[in-house]
Amino acid sequence: MSATPAPVVVVIGGGIAGLAAAARMREERPDAEIVVLEGSPEIGGKLKLAEVGGVVVDVGAEAMLNRRPEAVALARTSGLADAVVHPATITAHLWNRGDLVTMPRTMMGIPVDLRALAETGVISKAGMARAAMDTVLPATSLDGRDTSIGGLVEERFGKEVVDRLVEPLLGGVYAGHAREISARAAVPQVVALLDRDRSLGKAAARATSGPASEIPVFAGLVGGVGRLPAAVATASGAQIRVGTTARGLARRPEGGWTVVVGSTTAPELVHADAVVVAVPARAAAKLLSDVVPRAALELARIEHASVALVTMAFAARDFPAVTGSGFLVPPVEKRTIKAATFSFAKWDWVRETGDGVLVMRCSIGRHREEHQLQASDEELVQVALEDLTDAIGLSVKPIDTHVQRWGGGLPQYAVGHLDRIGTVRAEVARVPGLAVCGAAYDGLGIPACIASAHLAVSSLLDQLPALPSTP
Ligand SMILES: Cc1cc2nc3c(=O)[nH]c(=O)nc-3n(C[C@H](O)[C@H](O)[C@H](O)COP(=O)(O)OP(=O)(O)OC[C@H]3O[C@@H](n4cnc5c(N)ncnc54)[C@H](O)[C@@H]3O)c2cc1C
Structure with missing residues (x-):
C-alpha cells in the first residue's frame, strides 16, 4: 500500500x-x-528594519498590541520570548493650538472622562458644553447599521471632539478620516455596549476597563518587531x-x-x-x-492610504529635552506630520543601542492626501524638521535620515x-x-x-x- x-x-x-x-x-x-x-x-511586508545613524530600527510597524494575545504569543513560540519588551513610556502628547499637551485618556479618540478632558484644555469651553450632552442625549441606536466613527462621536460629543481627538488617533492607526472609517470595525467593543449605555463615553470607559486594562497596552521586541x-x-x-x-x-x-x-x-x-x-x-x-x-x-x-515614515538620528547632546513617547497632530492644526514617535524614549533598547545617538520618526500621509508624499525624500525630511522645530524647539540637523514610503500601505475600513x-x-x-x-x-x-x-x-x-x- x-x-x-x-x-x-x-x-x-x-x-x-x-x-x-x-x-x-x-x-x-x-x-x-x-x-x-x-x-x-x-x-516581512510592513515589518521592516533599516539602519539609521548606526542603529537598526523599525521603519514599518514598531509595536504590537499586547492586550490581544496573538502577536506576543507568536513571538514567543518563534524563539523571541527573551526579546519581548514593553515601552518605557506610552505617555503621548497632542499638538493642540500650537502647544504639546498630554493626550487625554480616550478610546480611539472617544473621551472616557469628561472632567479630565476639560482639565487638559484641548477642547474649548463651548466644545466641552457640547461634549457633555453625550450623557443626556437620547440613546443612539445603530439598529444593526454601521456608521462612521466620526459621525457617531459627532452626534454624541460634537464636532470639536472629532476634529481634535478622533482624527489624530485614526490618522495614526488607519491614516484615515474619522467620518469615513467604520465605527463597527474601529471600535467594535464600544458599539457592542451602546445598547446598554446611553452615553458613548460610558460605553468607551466600560470597554477600556476590566482585567485586561491592567496589562501593558503594547509590546515590542528588542531589536525591533x-x-x-x-x-x-x-x-x-x-x-x-x-x-x-x-x-x-x-x-x-x-x-x-x-x-x-x-x-x-x-x-x-x-x-x-x-x-x-x-x-x-x-x-x-x-x-x-x-x-x-x-x-x-x-x-x-x-481603498488604501499611502504613508511615509521619516526616521532621523540626532546627536543626543543636541536634542531638546522632551517627555513622553511622542505626539499626534490633528489635521485641524494644518501641519504636515501627523505623528512623531520619540523611539529613543519609547524603547529602552533603541536608546541603549544608540549610545549617544537618538533615533525618532515622523509619519506623513493620510487617505487621499497622496500629494503630501509627492516630494523628494529630502523635502519630506525638511518638512518633518520644520514641524519638529515648532513642536519641540528642535534647532539641529539630523546626523542621518531614512525615508520609507508605504504606497497603498493601509487599507481603509x-x-x-x-x-x-x-x-x-x-x-x-x-x-x-x-x-x-x-x-x-x-x-x-x-x-x-x-x-x-x-x-x-x-x-x-x-x-x-x-x-x-x-x-
Ligand atoms: C507605516 C506603517 C506602520 C504600522 N505600524 C504598526 C504598528 O506599530 N503596530 C501594528 O500592529 N501594526 C502596524 N501597522 C499595520 C501592520 O504592520 C500591517 O497591517 C501588517 O503588517 C500587514 O501584514 P500583512 O501580512 O497582511 O500584509 P503585508 O505586510 O503587506 O504583506 C503582504 C506581502 O505580500 C507580498 N505580495 C503582494 N502581492 C504578492 C503576490 N502577487 N505574490 C507574492 N507576494 C505578494 C508583499 O510583497 C508583502 O510582503 C503599520 C502599517 C504601516 C504601513
Whole structure:
C-alpha cells in the first residue's frame, strides 16, 4: 500500500499574515510541505528594519498590541520570548493650538472622562458644553447599521471632539478620516455596549476597563518587531521563495490548485492542495478574479492610504529635552506630520543601542492626501524638521535620515467594511482548498493579521488529506 503523500500548502505573501499562516499550518500539519511565495526580495511586508545613524530600527510597524494575545504569543513560540519588551513610556502628547499637551485618556479618540478632558484644555469651553450632552442625549441606536466613527462621536460629543481627538488617533492607526472609517470595525467593543449605555463615553470607559486594562497596552521586541518575520519563517519550517510574485491562480480539474509564478515568457506552475492568499486587498483581488469573482470585486473596492515614515538620528547632546513617547497632530492644526514617535524614549533598547545617538520618526500621509508624499525624500525630511522645530524647539540637523514610503500601505475600513468582508469570506468558503488572510480583513494591527491567518488555516484543515495514522 502506498503512503498518503504529504499535503502541499502554498501561502501567497510573506508578510506577517502569510508567515503566521505558515507557522500555524506547521503546528497543525507537521507533515505538510509548506511553500511561501513572496513577491519582493525580502519577507516581512510592513515589518521592516533599516539602519539609521548606526542603529537598526523599525521603519514599518514598531509595536504590537499586547492586550490581544496573538502577536506576543507568536513571538514567543518563534524563539523571541527573551526579546519581548514593553515601552518605557506610552505617555503621548497632542499638538493642540500650537502647544504639546498630554493626550487625554480616550478610546480611539472617544473621551472616557469628561472632567479630565476639560482639565487638559484641548477642547474649548463651548466644545466641552457640547461634549457633555453625550450623557443626556437620547440613546443612539445603530439598529444593526454601521456608521462612521466620526459621525457617531459627532452626534454624541460634537464636532470639536472629532476634529481634535478622533482624527489624530485614526490618522495614526488607519491614516484615515474619522467620518469615513467604520465605527463597527474601529471600535467594535464600544458599539457592542451602546445598547446598554446611553452615553458613548460610558460605553468607551466600560470597554477600556476590566482585567485586561491592567496589562501593558503594547509590546515590542528588542531589536525591533521587524525581527519577527524571519523568526516566524524559521519556526514554520516552510520553504520561503522570495522574489516570486504569484501572477495567477487556477483550480485544477483533478482537485487542488495551480499558482502561476515567474515571467510571462517563462511561467512556472506551482501545484498545491490548498492555497492561503495573504497579500494586500488589491493583489488578492487580482489573484481571485477568475476563481471567486464576487470576492475579488469586493476586495478591489477597498481603498488604501499611502504613508511615509521619516526616521532621523540626532546627536543626543543636541536634542531638546522632551517627555513622553511622542505626539499626534490633528489635521485641524494644518501641519504636515501627523505623528512623531520619540523611539529613543519609547524603547529602552533603541536608546541603549544608540549610545549617544537618538533615533525618532515622523509619519506623513493620510487617505487621499497622496500629494503630501509627492516630494523628494529630502523635502519630506525638511518638512518633518520644520514641524519638529515648532513642536519641540528642535534647532539641529539630523546626523542621518531614512525615508520609507508605504504606497497603498493601509487599507481603509470604510463604513460597511464588516459586511464586505463577510461577503468575501462566504464566497471564498465556497471554494475548496482556498483561504484568505491579512490586513484587509479583521483589523490591520499585527495581532489581528495573525488572528486572520489562524482563521484561514482552520478553514482549510478538514479539506486536506488526513494525517497519516501511526502504526
Ligand atoms: C507605516 C506603517 C506602520 C504600522 N505600524 C504598526 C504598528 O506599530 N503596530 C501594528 O500592529 N501594526 C502596524 N501597522 C499595520 C501592520 O504592520 C500591517 O497591517 C501588517 O503588517 C500587514 O501584514 P500583512 O501580512 O497582511 O500584509 P503585508 O505586510 O503587506 O504583506 C503582504 C506581502 O505580500 C507580498 N505580495 C503582494 N502581492 C504578492 C503576490 N502577487 N505574490 C507574492 N507576494 C505578494 C508583499 O510583497 C508583502 O510582503 C503599520 C502599517 C504601516 C504601513
